Amino acid sequence: MDFGFTDEQALLRESVTRYLEKNYSFEARRALVRSDRPFSPEVWATFTELGLLGLPFPEGVGGLGGSVVDVVAIAEPFGEHLLVEPYLPTILLAGRALAAAGEHPVARDWLARIVAGDAHGALAHEEGRGTPDPARVATRCRRSGDGYRLDGEKRLVLGAAHADVLVVTARIDDGTGGLALLVVEPGASGVRITPFRTIDGRSAAHVGFDAVEVPAEHCLTTDAHAAITATLADAVVALAAEGVGAMTALLRRTAEYAATRKQFGVPIAGFQAVAHRLADMRIACTKARATLLRTAALAEAGRAAPRDISVLKAQVGRLGRAVGEAAVQTHGGVGTTDELAVGHYLKRLLAIDAMFGDSEYHLRLVGAGTPAV
Template sequence: MDFNFTAEQHLLRDSVSQYLQRNYAFEDRRRIVTSSLGWSRDVWRELGELGLHALAFPERHGGLGGSVVDMVAVGELFGAHLLVEPYTASVVLAGGVLAALPEHPEAGRRLQRIASGEATGALAHEEGQGTADPALIGTRARRTPQGYLLTGEKKLVLHGDGADTLVVSARLAGEPGDRDGLALFVVDTAGAGITATPFVTLDGRRAAHLRFDALEVGPDALLAEDAHDVIRDAVEGAIVALAAESVGAMGELLRTTAAYAFTREQFGVPIGTFQAVAHRLADMKIAYVKARATLLHTAALAEAGRAGTRDIAVLKAQTGRLGRLIGEAAIQTHGGVGMTDELPVGHLYKRILTIDAMFGPADHHLRRIGIAATEPQPAT
């Protein structure tokens, strides 16, 4: 199994890196985050011109037919530059679900609009339990002669207040805890019956809690029944993409902390020459290498169709725990200035913490690994 990027992936990374270095410096990002929209339409358009909107989607829907490793290759750069545009929400989450249902005409139409950059999407799925397990969904979908009525509340919908398309998980039958009876719907955010409570997340991104009060949708809005596995696969794909962002942020923290340690002087010598600081930098490097190795291994498994739920849980747990170690060491090395908004250190750490909290934190996935270890294995 080859864990190196291909020549084409290196060219893609070089193009994206050069664009972000020229147009997405930390001060540019601070200005974008404090704008009324919270992200830049100009940057979003230019990312599309680089082919990133269409990267992960099938060619028949206007995509480029990219792979999981392609997404990881650019995701690391997004994490290092703290990109706040709705790439995860629109392309990875909403787009990931729509791409899994290519035969549905409405899914195909909306996927083409996301791939072309004409529209953005969001996945309304989590309901506040702290885990993305599809079986826990309680939002109800009731059949009517005209279509369906959606009733329930979704928490922390990334870019949920500004997206053009919402992909919503809901329950047609059963109770929370049941794998069966789940469905996926597509709705327009402008529809009556949706109440949005927008807010800014810890890492500066825009999100919203959404309440559906008997929202009426037509029969074509139903994307899939028995949708448990579709939702699970989309979430696991998002975990890999987010882990790439987290590893990218870790690498940037390591780079900036090492540069600071050998620039900042105390008692006439760089603090990086002090044994305690040198050991801390070594621990950061080891943690980063472990996290990135796990990421590349899992991405290769996913591209080969061999990544299981346990592999995804290991990746999520590793990046969560190692990211905290690196972030805390970076702040300790920088001292008080590491906590200020004027330096990217704290912002990178906040991004790592936010990614850790999404779709279940490290401790949750460590428990999943433990449970999987006690289950009987199928005979080979």
């Protein structure tokens, strides 16, 4: 099994990296986070031109038919540059959930708009229990006239504050207890959106549904368990790639700082404690990236088991936190300030660990032999 990138994937990765190095400096990113804009429309337009929005989708909706490894190839540079653009919520969550609906006309219409860069989406799935397990969904979908009535609340919905469409999971009351997947417009009567910024500067919201009337044609499926599980598994791989990219950037910045910061007239990199810390950071980055590439290769081959996804999520969450904390400790007090990138990377790694179940959650699942995604 090949754990490397193809020439085409390496070229795509290099193109994205060059663009971000030229146009997405830390200062530019920090100014964006401080503004009232959730992301840069200019950067999103460039992603559209580069074909990144259509990368993981079939050609029938204007996509490129890319694989999970193609997404990993661009997600690592996203993590290195702390990208705040909604690639995860719009493309890898809402978009992939819509794509799983197959030829459904409503799903196809929204997906085509997303690929063209004309719409943003959000997947309203988790409900504040700290786990992506579809079995925990309690939001209810009941028959009402010719359509459905939706009641419940979703927590920490990434990208919901600026989404044009919400893709919602709900437990359907038809006697089967199946998982329905519905398309809901944020402006519909009964939809409550409470926006906020996450610890790492991204846009999110809590979303409530109070007797929201959903047309029958906006119910994409009443058996969405497998589709949501597959969507979340691929999203975890992409999120782990972002984490590995952030860890790599932290290692590089910390090594450079230790080589130039002097105490007692010598660089602190020569101190045994600092040298050992840098070595531990490098080992952690190597372990995390090796796990990422192996899992991505298994996923591309259709051989990634739920256990593999949980192992990856646990590894990146645990090792990412260790690398982030070591970087801040090496930089000292300045590492916690807003002016230095180190603290921002740590916040992103903490957020990555918390999403879709933290490292402790996935380690318990692996130990019990019942991973959820």
